[in-house]
Amino acid sequence: MARRVDLGALVEHAREGDPRAVGRLITIVEDGAPQLRELMAALSGATGPAHVIGLTGSPGVGKSTTTSALVRAFRSVGRRVGVLAVDPSSPFSGGALLGDRIRMQEHATDPDVFIRSMASRGHLGGLASATPQAVRVLEAARCDPVLVETVGVGQSEVEVAGEADTTVVLLAPGMGDGIQAAKAGILEIGDVFVVNKADRDGADQTARELRHMISLGMSGQPGAWRPPVLKVVASRGDGVEALAGALDEHRAWLASSGAGVERRRQRARAEIEGIALAALQARFGGVGRDGALDELAADVAEGRTDAFTAADRIVASVAG
Amino acid sequence: MARRVDLGALVEHAREGDPRAVGRLITIVEDGAPQLRELMAALSGATGPAHVIGLTGSPGVGKSTTTSALVRAFRSVGRRVGVLAVDPSSPFSGGALLGDRIRMQEHATDPDVFIRSMASRGHLGGLASATPQAVRVLEAARCDPVLVETVGVGQSEVEVAGEADTTVVLLAPGMGDGIQAAKAGILEIGDVFVVNKADRDGADQTARELRHMISLGMSGQPGAWRPPVLKVVASRGDGVEALAGALDEHRAWLASSGAGVERRRQRARAEIEGIALAALQARFGGVGRDGALDELAADVAEGRTDAFTAADRIVASVAG
Numbered sequence: 001m002a003r004r005v006d007l008g009a010l011v012e013h014a015r016e017g018d019p020r021a022v023g024r025l026i027t028i029v030e031d032g033a034p035q036l037r038e039l040m041a042a043l044s045g046a047t048g049p050a051h052v053i054g055l056t057g058s059p060g061v062g063k064s065t066t067t068s069a070l071v072r073a074f075r076s077v078g079r080r081v082g083v084l085a086v087d088p089s090s091p092f093s094g095g096a097l098l099g100d101r102i103r104m105q106e107h108a109t110d111p112d113v114f115i116r117s118m119a120s121r122g123h124l125g126g127l128a129s130a131t132p133q134a135v136r137v138l139e140a141a142r143c144d145p146v147l148v149e150t151v152g153v154g155q156s157e158v159e160v161a162g163e164a165d166t167t168v169v170l171l172a173p174g175m176g177d178g179i180q181a182a183k184a185g186i187l188e189i190g191d192v193f194v195v196n197k198a199d200r201d202g203a204d205q206t207a208r209e210l211r212h213m214i215s216l217g218m219s220g221q222p223g224a225w226r227p228p229v230l231k232v233v234a235s236r237g238d239g240v241e242a243l244a245g246a247l248d249e250h251r252a253w254l255a256s257s258g259a260g261v262e263r264r265r266q267r268a269r270a271e272i273e274g275i276a277l278a279a280l281q282a283r284f285g286g287v288g289r290d291g292a293l294d295e296l297a298a299d300v301a302e303g304r305t306d307a308f309t310a311a312d313r314i315v316a317s318v319a320g
Numbered sequence: 321m322a323r324r325v326d327l328g329a330l331v332e333h334a335r336e337g338d339p340r341a342v343g344r345l346i347t348i349v350e351d352g353a354p355q356l357r358e359l360m361a362a363l364s365g366a367t368g369p370a371h372v373i374g375l376t377g378s379p380g381v382g383k384s385t386t387t388s389a390l391v392r393a394f395r396s397v398g399r400r401v402g403v404l405a406v407d408p409s410s411p412f413s414g415g416a417l418l419g420d421r422i423r424m425q426e427h428a429t430d431p432d433v434f435i436r437s438m439a440s441r442g443h444l445g446g447l448a449s450a451t452p453q454a455v456r457v458l459e460a461a462r463c464d465p466v467l468v469e470t471v472g473v474g475q476s477e478v479e480v481a482g483e484a485d486t487t488v489v490l491l492a493p494g495m496g497d498g499i500q501a502a503k504a505g506i507l508e509i510g511d512v513f514v515v516n517k518a519d520r521d522g523a524d525q526t527a528r529e530l531r532h533m534i535s536l537g538m539s540g541q542p543g544a545w546r547p548p549v550l551k552v553v554a555s556r557g558d559g560v561e562a563l564a565g566a567l568d569e570h571r572a573w574l575a576s577s578g579a580g581v582e583r584r585r586q587r588a589r590a591e592i593e594g595i596a597l598a599a600l601q602a603r604f605g606g607v608g609r610d611g612a613l614d615e616l617a618a619d620v621a622e623g624r625t626d627a628f629t630a631a632d633r634i635v636a637s638v639a640g
Contacts, residue, residue, distance in 0.1 A: 036628075037626075037628045040626040040627060040628055041626050041628070041629065043626070044620075044623055044624075044625060044626035045623030045624065132627070133627075261621070264621040264622075265614070265617045265618050265621045266617070267621070268616075268617040268618070268619075268620035268621040268627065268630075269613055269614070269616075269617035271620070271627045272613065272616055272617060272620060272627050272630045272631050272634060273601060273604060273613070273631075273634075275627055275628060275631035276604065276631040276634040276635050276638075277597050277600065277601060279631060279632075279635050280597065280600050280635060280638070280639060281593060281597060283639070284593060284596065293589055293592065293593070294585070294589070296588075296589075296592055297585045297586070297588040297589035297592060298585050298588070299588075300364075300588035300591070300592060301581070301584040301585045301587070301588040302584075303364055303365030304364075304365065305364060306357075306360040306361050306363070306364035307360060307452070307453075307588065307591045307592050307595055308356075308357045308360050308361070308595060309361065310588075310592045311592050311593075311595035311596040311599060312599075314592060314593075314596040315596050315599050315600060318596075318600070318639050319600060319603070319638050319639045
């Protein structure tokens with residue numbers, strides 16, 4: 001599938017900000033090309049830690065518009081920005097989000113903005129996300145911040161939080177009251193909350209409800225981060241500067257409190273686990289192996305044994 | 321957490337259709353109580369294979385209403401029905417879907433209808449779903465069919481398809497055109513398509529588009545199942561008998577074509593893999609183990625090594 005390329009040269013060009021080189025490196029990440037390992041080893045340590053900002057929220061709250069407005073805000077102070085648009089519902093990448101990407105077109109010709117859509121399920125069979133590796137490529141290209149926009153609801157929101165330093169949860173007036181938010185588990189994952197489309201009826205109430213529910217959930221220990229709730233009209237740029245400011249404040253808090261180091265370690269932990277599990281899973285079906293999976297699956301399906309007993313045999317065959 | 325209970329007696333009572341016994345067994349499944357293994361061993365082989373029907377679709381298409389109408393249809397021909405409402409977005413179970421469950425209240429006093437809400441992420445840390453095990457409890461209680469209704473969009477839809485014999489994909493007019501459906505990957509997973517709220521404008525067009533896209537995707541080999549597209553007004557019961565008939569037809573096709581056996585094996589395979597991976601993952605963090613995860617995570621986070629190299633060490637420490 002992937003041709004063998006001169007990785008050293010590609011990485012060098014990516015560092016210099018060549019968008020084609022960045023694109024090709026992310027393609028290696030997505031494809032899980034034979035050179036992915038080599039690429040990750042090459043990038044390890046050499047990349048400065050960018051501020052990784054996750055943006056999440058239900059469809060229709062204006063994630064792309066807000067992302068685009070944030071890109072503008074960061075560009076106005078001279079920062080190079082990377083954007084990953086991750087679509088958990090799509091097995092495809094690249095063109096999957098073309099419609100949404102149109103909102104990002106104003107940045108298409110800016111050499112200091114790197115935008116890429118990708119599927120969230122990586123090459124490693126769904127257990128490992130390719131997002132952290134793509135982030136690393138953008139870090140190598142000296143992007144800071146890297147914005148990770150996740151489409152979708154539910155579990156994927158919680159997952160994006162695990163891959164970001166700062167998680168922005170977007171809501172829109174009338175699109176889900178506080179109870180819905182609590183139900184979806186988004187109160188726990190948000191570092192910054194945005195009520196977008198704040199020129200609509202009900203914005204104040206949504207913001208008030210959110211603040212109330214956040215204060216209920218606050219543990220109150222000194223030094224804890226208190227997630228702000230910001231009203232924004234991203235399509236007009238209203239409130240976007242304040243949002244960028246809140247993101248910078250959270251970054252400073254991450255650095256001063258030590259929470260940032262902890263989050264990065266947790267992220268690395270999840271990444272390692274995903275890769276290790278995928279590697280172990282690849283050994284499950286080995287031909288001629290004692291406890292071969294297909295045979296055990298038939299036994300379970302036809303009631304000759306149960307799944308736990310079968311799993312014991314698989315584990316024993318892999319891990320001894 | 322869970323008290324030690326007399327499993328043999330509970331299973332016996334569940335078989336006799338005691339709803340409290342069924343409820344307690346599903347709680348054991350959800351909690352991953354120490355007796356879960358014992359329970360699964362006790363149920364293995366002893367449970368007849370029910371027709372497991374998955375219902376999925378975006379929020380608002382009328383999944384609960386359709387499920388309730390289907391329960392009525394199956395009850396009218398004397399079948400005992402189990403319903404699992406799985407909420408992938410919620411870390412909580414039980415009361416999570418209370419609002420939706422209200423639509424099921426007409427069946428609350430029917431001793432031959434078992435309804436249970438549960439979170440999709442099981443006790444095994446997100447890698448293994450508890451759904452197949454809960455299905456097995458309902459099978460033991462002689463429910464047939466078992467309806468598995470999944471809330472949410474995206475990846476969860478694909479997952480529910482993996483846990484059902486027959487997957488019903490619901491849509492509503494104007495709630496997403498054919499392209500949206502294709503994007504979400506639901507065309508591939510549906511055995512039966514339902515355009516619900518078919519008294520609304522656009523129902524014919526939605527059905528037509530769906531049929532067209534399905535025919536484009538049909539391989540055309542003889543004996544293949546051709547997914548029907550049915551128009552239903554679940555709130556009035558219109559078209560629900562035809563839907564129940566289509567489900568019975570699909571079940572007959574599964575039996576005659578051999579596809580049913582294959583699906584059950586694939587399902588068992590995924591279940592075994594999930595349990596085995598969770599068991600392996602539990603060994604990753606062992607204290608004092610060479611390549612302990614926390615230390616490696618710090619190394620990756622601080623750029624001293626990369627995630628693939630770290631994962632190699634974890635795999636070696638577990639699997640030798």
